Amino acid sequence: MKKLLLSLSFIICCLPFSTALTACADQEGEWFDEPFVRITTPNGTANQVVSSSIRTVGTYTAFLSGPALAENDSVIVSYEIIVGDGLVEDVDYKVVTTQNPLVFLPGINDAPIRVRWLKHTVDPTKDNTLTIRLTSNSKGYTLGFPGPAHIQSQVTIEKRNE
Secondary structure: HHHHHHHHHHHHHHHHHHHHHHHOOOOOOOOOOOEEEEEOOOOOOOOOEOOOOOOOEEEEEEEEEEOOOOOOEEEEEEEEEOOOOOOEOOOOOOEOOOOOEEEEEOOOOOEEEEEEEEOOOOOOOOOOOOEEEEEEEEEOOOOOOOOOOOOOOOOOOEEOOO
């Protein structure tokens, strides 16, 4: 009898939490009512720091959020890479992804842009950033999250001596 009461107490205590979680799950779906394309760092932000003392490959992902594409449809997204005066290609970094523009086909909602970061000390008095900026797309979708700030319309990676 004691076990039954303990089990019932547990269920009664957990019921409000499970109800709240179910209510939240019902609200999943579109947060924005306009289609957009955004780009993010591996940790989901618009900025990242990489150490000058390691070799690594960074994957920066462009995401498409919009209506499902028809079978023969696509969204073409162009981007540019802006390099600060403190970084030198093939010395500090190498852009691995050669596809520009990115092509989103039906069922494809993300596309990587990869940068190989090379081990090399940087001059801290210079601009040691690399920015990947979305510049246009074939459907006129918003670049970055909808809103005046256009958050994640670009990512900026700073290489630092650490």
